[in-house]
Amino acid sequence: xxxxxxxxxxxxxxxxxxxxxxxxxxxxxxxxxxxxxxxxxxxxxxxxxxxxxxxxxxxxxxxxxxxxxxxxxxxxxxxxxxxxxxxxxxxxxxxxxxxxxxxxxxxxxxxxxx
Amino acid sequence: xxxxxxxxxxxxxxxxxxxxxxxxxxxxxxxxxxxxxxxxxxxxxxxxxxxxxxxxxxxxxxxxxxxxxxxxxxxxxxxxxxxxxxxxxxxxxxxxxxxxxxxxxxxxxxxxxxxxxxxxxxxxxxxxxxxxxxxxxxxxxxxxxxxxxxxxxxxxxxxxxxxxxxxxxxxxxxxxxxxxxxxxxxxxxxxxxxxxxxxx
Numbered sequence: 001x002x003x004x005x006x007x008x009x010x011x012x013x014x015x016x017x018x019x020x021x022x023x024x025x026x027x028x029x030x031x032x033x034x035x036x037x038x039x040x041x042x043x044x045x046x047x048x049x050x051x052x053x054x055x056x057x058x059x060x061x062x063x064x065x066x067x068x069x070x071x072x073x074x075x076x077x078x079x080x081x082x083x084x085x086x087x088x089x090x091x092x093x094x095x096x097x098x099x100x101x102x103x104x105x106x107x108x109x110x111x112x113x114x
Numbered sequence: 115x116x117x118x119x120x121x122x123x124x125x126x127x128x129x130x131x132x133x134x135x136x137x138x139x140x141x142x143x144x145x146x147x148x149x150x151x152x153x154x155x156x157x158x159x160x161x162x163x164x165x166x167x168x169x170x171x172x173x174x175x176x177x178x179x180x181x182x183x184x185x186x187x188x189x190x191x192x193x194x195x196x197x198x199x200x201x202x203x204x205x206x207x208x209x210x211x212x213x214x215x216x217x218x219x220x221x222x223x224x225x226x227x228x229x230x231x232x233x234x235x236x237x238x239x240x241x242x243x244x245x246x247x248x249x250x251x252x253x254x255x256x257x258x259x260x261x262x263x264x265x266x267x268x269x270x271x272x273x274x275x276x277x278x279x280x281x282x283x284x285x286x287x288x289x290x291x292x293x294x295x296x297x298x299x300x301x302x303x304x305x306x307x308x309x310x311x312x313x314x
Contacts, residue, residue, distance in 0.1 A: 018199070032165070047194030049145070052161040056154040057199045074171075075126060075164065 013043055019093050020044050021054060022082070025064055026090045029081040055080060063089055116291055118180055124164040128171075129179060133292055134186040136231070136300050137285050138166065143304040145196040147311035152198050155312075165193050183285060228283040229276075229300075231292050237277045237299035277303060 024030060024038050032051055039045050058064045063086035066078040082090065116131040121138070130138060145162060149155040169189035170181045222228070226246045229238035233251075240258055244251040262269040282300055285292075292300070 032161075047192065048162065048165045049194035049196040052158050052165070053149065053152065053154075053196060054199050056152075056158050056161075060154065074168065075124065078161070 017044055017046060017050075018054060018058070019097070021051070022058065022063065022086060022090050022093070025080050026082050026087065029067075029079045031069075031077045031079050035080075058086070062086070116182075123167040124160045126167065128167055128181060130181045130186070131183070132297055133285050133289070134181050134183045136292065136297055136304075137183060137186050137190070139301055140282060140284075140304050141166075141190050143308035143311075146308040148196045149198050150311045158196070162193065162196065166190065169193060222279060223281045227280055229280045230283045231296045231300050232286060232289045234293065234296040234299075236273070236295055237303065238282065238296055239273060239276045239280060242280060242283065278306070 020039070020042075021035060024035050030038075032048060032055070035051060036046065036048065055064065055066075059066065062083055064080050065083050066080045068076040069079050071077050116133065118129050118131060119135040120127055120129050121135065122128075142159065142163070146155065146159060149158055152158065166186075166189055169192060170185045173185040173189060174181065228242045228246075230241040230245060231238045232241075234241045235255070240254040241251050244254040247254070258269065258273070261272075265272075277299065282304070
């Protein structure tokens with residue numbers, strides 16, 4: 001991918017980060033290194049400096065919550081899970097994403113003389 | 115030989131060499147400033163402290179217990195600069211009216227004006243000015259000392275203002291250890307900046 005195109009697509013990926021993080025948390029309860037690892041080889045690779053503030057925002061919005069779990073090697077860890085409204089939002093986002101995808105795909109084919 | 119400083123990261127003790135400590139202070143102060151208006155600032159900072167502690171401990175050579183810049187810098191690079199999702203939506207408008215010290219600091223950094231702690235006498239202002247002007251630091255020091263006599267003390271105020279406004283250049287891995295005063299100044303100014311940012 002050329003860097004110029006990549007630069008144009010950057011805001012898109014940034015905007016979607018919240019969505020993909022919610023989707024990861026939806027799978028099963030995870031802690032931050034799990035999320036980082038899951039995203040590392042994708043277009044959404046991110047860092048703790050971005051993820052912690054994002055998760056705290058999602059928590060404030062009531063979409064995720066966390067519980068402390070003991071770890072074998074060090075202090076207790078925060079494990080994140082979706083709340084009810086988080087689950088509803090992931091569902092809504094999924095629907096919206098499909099619709100968006102259809103719209104984008106259709107635009108190239110439909111004649112515009114209507 | 116470096117002094118070792120013990121700090122509490124997310125309420126666990128960790129030992130750091132002096133320059134690693136200065137680097138950590140700077141990162142945390144910058145993070146605190148970025149999150150100044152975030153209601154969960156304290157919690158996010160605690161999360162980050164824990165992440166830094168984990169990353170550094172993982173990087174320690176077997177049998178070593180003191181964290182140096184060799185562990186700290188790659189750890190901080192992996193964690194990345196803090197970005198505040200709340201602030202990103204808030205600052206999309208044109209509310210850049212009041213310039214905080216941090217905003218001024220970014221402007222100065224953009225202009226290539228940074229304080230350099232390594233080899234500094236006081237805080238690194240002359241050192242930094244010399245680098246951006248491309249001249250020998252002795253020359254900027256001589257000029258500063260001359261100005262001190264000519265202006266009769268006003269120069270001290272100017273130095274303090276520059277010291278507060280000019281951002282610090284990142285410390286070099288394997289760079290020379292800092293003298294006592296520059297290390298102290300760096301620590302003092304970064305914590306002062308964090309406090310000012312927390313107020314604003």
